[in-house]
Amino acid sequence: MTARLCALTCIAAACLAGALPAHAAEELTLYTTREPGLIQPLITAFSTQSGVKVNTVFVKDGLLERVKAEGARSPADVLMTVDIGNLMDLVDGGVTQPVKSAALESAIPANLRGADGQWFSLSMRARVLYADKSLPLTSFRYEDLANPKYKGKVCIRAGQHPYNTALVASLIAHDGEAKAEQWLRGVKANLARKATGGDRDVARDILGGICDIGLANSYYVGQMKGSKEGSDARKWGDAIKVIRPTFANAKSGGTHVNISGAAVAKNAPNRANAVKLLEFLVSEPAQAFYAETNYEYPVRKGVALDSIIASSIGELKVDPLPITEIAKYRKQASALVDKVGFDQ
């Protein structure tokens, strides 16, 4: 736990010492697909501060199916996951409910939450360019990845991975479907190896001389560069420099982001506590924890970035296109990936 969260926990514990019985019956159930190591300290701090006991259920796969199957008797109050596609699936699947909260609305920019309060972003991750440190690159547009000058020099994970389908959906939103298809064909022609593996493998393969550039998520940069001196991950991280790409036709100069987020479950037995948890998660100390522990970008303004992220990637200028606008094209994006045989 960070010093900040710990301080919060300790102060809250002292304040609550006389007040616990009044809260004894307060609880909520959280269904989350996120790593226990990341979520548990946040939940502990919330419980200490609020007196609300949290029953955390770590759901690896099939979150929507599970909540659907449980129906009206579902104990779930808060549904938490990563990727806008997964959140929209929950909303479209009818297992969320609208929430109105001034605290959530002031902390989370409008393009990072559902207009109807059906879902809220809690943290962001940018899809950035990893490049061989020795390349004289200082800026990059996502469209450049398809430029024939990078033939045989590009590494990337599977096109069907949600991180990439969200990016392709974003390209459809910016450039239209025909150009997005052309882009996919161009990137495939530039691949140094099959589109497979994970995001960190892009850095590994840059170090190994297999490729020069590739797209991957921002938080892995923190994980790798923050690894123990001499470890493989540290060597991969030290082999790359990172550039925040932009879209060619957007004057905004913003970078594509995806999110982690949460929603209040449709049949939440403890609705008020569910809202309380979401409000806690966008509070300053909780947002700082997301930044420090998982190297994510806070959604709340004014929260400091992790120092590795700050020095190796820097402040994020988010593509202003509403993330729901991008999510609309995710099925189309997935179909395009198949159509061009990107992962074959």
Ligand SMILES: [Fe+2]
């Ligand atoms: Fe990841």
